Amino acid sequence: MPYPAGMRDGEALVGALRQAGDPAAVHALDHLFRHGADHELARINALALAQACGLGEDAVVGTLLHAARLGLVEMSWNVLCASCGGVLNANPSLRSVRGEPYRCAFCALDTEPVLDDTVEVSFAVSPRIRRIAAHDPASLPFWDYCRQVFFGTGVAFPEAEAFADLARTALLDAVALQPGERLILALRLPAEPLIVFDPVTHAAQLLDVAGEPTAERQDLALVYDGPRPAVGRTALRPGALRLTLENRGSERVLPGIFVAGEALNRLIGGRRAFLTAKRLLSNQTFRDIYRTETLAIDQRLKILSLTFLFTDLTGSTDLYERVGDLVAYDLVRAHFQRLTDVAAAHGGAVVKTIGDAVMATFPTPEQGLAAALAMRAAMRRLNAERPGEDLALKIGLHEGPCLAVQLNDRQDYFGQTVNIAARVQTLAASGTIFATGPVLGREAAAQLLARDGLDPRPHACTLKGIGSRIPVFELA
The missing domain is CATH 2.60.120 (Jelly Rolls)
Structure with a gap:
């Protein structure tokens, strides 16, 4: 089915999307734009689309982000009722989301916008690609309006006959x-x-x-x-x-x-997974595309659980003296690229670099731990590719609540969890990983350690600037 007459932009824009997105995900989106029912294009649930097409979630999310950049879809940040899953407020960007509670009259309940689970990100096909009924919501019948406009993508409605x-x-x-x-x-x-x-x-x-x-x-x-x-x-x-x-x-x-x-x-009452704002903020493609356009300067939004990973490169000072600035700079850049690739492959993103150090975030502790182990292995491979070099990482991990903020013209994070993660990294020696109890306390983390034959060694440490002693574990 070709794109409708007068909307030939579709052919050209999908062609441009093929240059940036995952090929299989682009094919799935192109098919959806051409053949999907109107209601399927009103609010696209990225995770449900990935499952339906048998594709990786990150591949579909990344492709939808490129599609939004090109104008094929429109992104919406929806504040959800924690009870019914209704959309209390739909916003074209995260900077429009207020920090105070929103009222759901249907449930007579106040919901605080928390990026973990009450702010979703959905995508709607652009009218320049294909017009659908939801582009004129005043024309929708009652139940179509409820399903396509009022309720969020996390509500799993029954099949047609049961509905x-x-x-x-x-x-x-x-x-x-x-x-x-x-x-x-x-x-x-x-x-x-x-x-x-x-x-x-x-x-x-x-x-x-x-x-x-x-x-x-x-x-x-x-x-x-x-x-x-x-x-x-x-x-x-x-x-x-x-x-x-x-x-x-x-x-x-x-x-x-x-x-x-x-x-x-x-x-x-049925529920299904949906793309949360927290997950999108820790997506490398999102950070690359929307580096400076996420939050307002005075905006503070709550996250209940985010995993922070800090690294520091050891041996870099000697490297500059030994090989000179130009070669050393290329090596450090190569190390940054390896770490960025590893973070993205494990569902996270590099927030910023500070000198030779990296700060990255992950939606779950197990993703952060898996990335830390993969980063250590990536550095070993980098050294093997360049005989005579012995660059190694010191890595620290911690999980907890924080605030999403705008600092130095880019989206960043603030809070004690960030401070603790940075301090934990300073405990690590060259080639070691230090992680706190909240990171290693999950079953998925235990399975990762067992897979790699790692036995965490506990340390009771007092971290600089942190009042109480916290349990920290070394993965040598």
Whole structure:
């Protein structure tokens, strides 16, 4: 299927993408752009796409990032409700994400934007490549709007037939109200909690339906007058209700009356993996492309768990004296490239270099530990390629919470976890790796050490500038 007439940019842009992205991932994206259903292109879950196509996650993520740079897709940073997975705020960049809690009216819950799990990154096909229904969300029917606009890519909806059955049970009624319209619904309320929720303005009215059924008609009027996540609560009895809905806002609204029961839980309660902001910030392709465009100068966003790896190159001073600046510079650059390649291959990224040292981050401790072991092996190979050289790394690892910040015109990290990781690296001798208990405490880390026949040797150390002694382990 060719790209639609008037959108021939698609052919040229996919051609450019082939020069930058993973070939198999480019082929999968090209096929999706040409043949995918509209809803599949509204919010692309990079990890689900990789699984469906049998491709590596990092290859698909990297290719989507290049596609965003070229204009084939549009990237969105979505703040998610920690309970229902709804998108509380969609942003074209991370710098638009506020640090304070967001309100989910559907769940009556506040969610703090934490980069580990409540900020996702999704991709939508650009209209210059192919127009889809979600490019005009005001045209989407109720459930299409909910699935393609309100809920994030981490919600795993049931298959079509099961979804239809559950939707009939979970939803009493839903209407579309254009600006200025008013509608009256006659409903019979079951003895269950109900939610009148509009996924456009995020306004919700909780209906506490309890007690003895009433033969008298009950009345409730709801007015929609702007995009704010208002939450109200009304006590009603089972029986007849005349519900008056009025739209005084400037855009269409889609109020639906949900039964807050098992059917709704099964409808929207499924979960699947999605691309988190934390993972993307530790992606080497992302850091290479968006080096200075990630955060605002005064922005501080929380990460609950990130693994930091610090290295320092030993023997570099003697090297400069022995071979001269030019040769030594080439060697140091070669060492930086090897470490960057290793970090990327293990799902991490080099944040910065400081002299001969490297600071890298990884989403999980086991990824950081695997990278440390691979970096040590890479240096051995580099020395073998250049007889007479004996460059070695001192490596330190630590895992914990931190803040994502903007420092010196680039995205960086701040906090005690970063300080501890840097201090741990100073304990290491040439060719050794020092890691803290949080890094080695996971089963996956233990399996890595067993694979390599490594037996961590504990050290009780007082780190400079760190008040308490922490358990540190040497991997000689």
